Amino acid sequence: MNQEKIGGFIAEVRKEKEMTQAELGARLGVTNKTISRWENGNYMPDISLMQSLCEELEISINEFLSGERISDEDFRKKADSNIISSLNREKLIRREKRASDFFGGAGTGILLSALYSPDSIRRTVVSVIGIAMICIGWYCRAKLDRYIIDKSEN
Template identity: 65%
Template sequence: MNQKKIGNFISEVRREKGMTQAELAEKLGVTNKTVSRWETGNYMPDLSTIQSLCTELDIGVNEFISGERISSESFREHADNNVISVLNREAQMLKEKRISDFLSGGGTGLLLSALSSANGLGRTVVTVTGLLMIFTGWYFRSKLDKRILSAPGTEK
């Protein structure tokens, strides 16, 4: 899925309907700035808003996800591609979550073992390694959280 393409599609269909961003926003209970962000591809609508948006624009969810009108002949192909895209995104995010959990958990274990060991250079090295693992895990988790909160296709 391509967020810019979806944004352009929202803009195109809204204009075809003769609506301003403000009018569409009012119907959906969001601000016109939010609609502008969707149309520029900076943000995607929340899952809770997508159905209402599709209803207002008189498009299908599959067309929304594809960012284009879909003929009845190619509907199944687009639907299959969209499902595969979502499944691939979910698998990638699960892999990243496991890495993040491993780093944070392993770092915590190292840190705890270092704190219970005798003083010395070894303790310092293990403590620093544990802290680095924890912070690296947190960093990757924050990146993953941003991806989870964004729509598919918006990852950088």
């Protein structure tokens, strides 16, 4: 999915319908600035708004995700492409979440085990490793959050 292409398509269809950003926003329950952000390709509409947006613009979800009008012959091919793109995005999100959970959980476990280390040198080394793993987990979570927000916030 190309955010800029989808945004340009939203603007194009909205103008064809002779609607202002404020009018479209009012119909969807969002501000005209939100519509502007979509059209500029800065943000994607929230998934809960996609169907309403498509109904207002009288386009299919498939056309929306493709960022262009689709002929009947190309409809199935574009649908397959959009499904694969969505599945790949979901796969990436799950992988990042697993990494975040692993590093955060393992780091916490290691840090707690440092309390039972027999000497101060081991305790220090194990504590540093635990803290590093927790930080990696936080980094993975922040990266995941940025990806989700950048790709789907309205």
